[in-house]
Amino acid sequence: MSNFHRKRSLPPLSALPAFEAAARHQSFTKAAEELHVTHGAVSRAVLLIEERLGIKLFTRRNRRVFLTTEGQRLFKTTERILDELNQTTEDMQRHQSHSPxxxxxxxxxxxxxxxxxxxxxxxxxxxxxxxxxxxxxxxxxxxxxxxxxxxxxxxxxxxxxxxxxxxxxxxxxxxxxxxxxxxxxxxxxxxxxxxxxxxxxxxxxxxxxxxxxxxxxxxxxxxxxxxxxxxxxxxxxxxxxxxxxxxxxxxxxxxxxxxxxxxxxxxxxxxxxxxxxxxxxxxxxxxxxxxxxxxxxxxxxxxxxxxxxxxxxxxxxxxxxxxxxxxxxxxxxxx
Incomplete structure (x- = not known):
């Protein structure tokens, strides 16, 4: 059966880089510095994903953030996909005849x-x-x-x-x-x-x-x-x-x-x-x-x-x- 018209249940794609950086650093502040955005922008991106999925991705204790079990699952998948997408993009650019x-x-x-x-x-x-x-x-x-x-x-x-x-x-x-x-x-x-x-x-x-x-x-x-x-x-x-x-x-x-x-x-x-x-x-x-x-x-x-x-x-x-x-x-x- 064709999946051409399948409706995918995905989190907001534009918010995933902010979530991945925050999860990798275990810090919204460091993620903001890496992405050159504000702390609030990272926080809003994570909140947007949590509201769309209805799942808590981070727990906050003593002014620090920690991934939940569900957050760890999403982080592993997101990190792999973003790495593969980055590698594919670099390879495509390198294969252009005008590439150095x-x-x-x-x-x-x-x-x-x-x-x-x-x-x-x-x-x-x-x-x-x-x-x-x-x-x-x-x-x-x-x-x-x-x-x-x-x-x-x-x-x-x-x-x-x-x-x-x-x-x-x-x-x-x-x-x-x-x-x-x-x-x-x-x-x-x-x-x-x-x-x-x-x-x-x-x-x-x-x-x-x-x-x-x-x-x-x-x-x-x-x-x-x-x-x-x-x-x-x-x-x-x-x-x-x-x-x-x-x-x-x-x-x-x-x-x-x-x-x-x-x-x-x-x-x-x-x-x-x-x-x-x-x-x-x-x-x-x-x-x-x-x-x-x-x-x-x-x-x-x-x-x-x-x-x-x-x-x-x-x-x-x-x-x-x-x-x-x-x-x-x-x-x-x-x-």
Whole structure:
């Protein structure tokens, strides 16, 4: 049955902001100061709601006001609705093509280690735009989240009505510092495997993808000779010897020491602190490899995944989105 002609039993809508502020502060005076109205205006708004509903919303004791049980129920609903309305209004304004804001959602590790270090270049080219960067991964509803664009690893189903633009192919492999690699005698079997709960099967996936691994010892020696500052100092002790095993020492043992972190980003930070080896992925570790903060002794292998940019299909162009995409594509082409 249609509710099109339903008559709603609502309190006076214009009085709700005053009631919400008074309930939140537990004070008519503070509510008046926040709303830039008089104490009497707040009092009249609350009285209007009470008379319309026939319910007492506040009790007054010792020159203070306290919410009744009914008042608490109305306050919770009113606060939620006003917050949602405020958020929707802000999102609508930000999505206007003339808005100075551009909201971009990005995978946390990629945002912190790759995108954020490069945003200064975009701001220099477009000082009129403010990029609001939101950290999130996985599926996203661009409209509900209030985001203009999203950068994601394409490891989930993407809606057909989204515009999908390929950014770069993901490659991955074990990474560590030169100091740590030398301290374990270039032997993966001696390494502590650093794992993250956001990518719990990264080591197993790498082993299955590579099957057999050859350790390029000569390459590591050349690397440390070229970068003497990364050769192992005396304060970084050699890892203790382990009993010989039947399996190849070039393969990571399923039972070897592991350390877990809540997020991939933390595992990378631990790797830079010489705590072990983790499975790093390009482009997240691009700057680390270029600057020799990390090395990839076994190289990097294709994972089959890509990082993509998601946007809404639109019949009209948005100059904010066009500016960001053009800058990003130009940067990727040059680098």
């Amino acid at each position: 804001f551009l909201v971009v959602s990005c995978e946390p590790s990629l945002a912190m280690r790759w995108l954020m270090p490069r945003l200064g270049e975009f701001h220099a080219l477009h000082p009129e735009l403010n990029v609001e960067l939101r950290m999130a991964g996985g599926p996203i509803d661009l409209i509900a989240s209030g985001c203009d664009l999203a950068i994601r690893r394409n490891d989930f189903g993407i809606p057909d009505d989204y515009q999908v633009t390929d950014l770069f192919e993901e490659t991955s492999g074990p990474v560590c510092t030169s100091l740590y690699w030398s301290s374990i005698d270039s032997n993966l079997d001696k390494a502590t495997l650093l794992r993250s709960r956001t990518r719990p099967n990264a080591w197993e996936e790498w082993r299955n993808a590579t099957k057999s691994v050859t350790v390029p010892v000569q390459k590591i020696k050349q690397h440390t000779e070229q970068h003497p500052e990364q050769q192992p100092p005396e304060k970084l002790p050699k890892q203790p010897e382990k009993p010989p095993k039947k399996q190849s020492k070039k393969q990571a043992s399923p039972k070897q020491a592991s350390q877990y972190f809540d997020h991939f980003f933390y595992a990378l930070q631990a790797t830079q602190s010489h705590l072990g080896m983790t499975i790093g992925s390009q482009p997240i570790i691009a700057d680390d490899l270029t600057s020799n903060r990390l090395i990839a002794p076994f190289g990097l292998n294709e994972t089959g995944y890509h990082y993509v940019m998601l946007g809404l299909n639109s019949l009209t162009t948005d100059p904010r989105i066009d500016a960001f995409q053009q800058w990003l594509f130009t940067h990727l082409k040059q680098n």
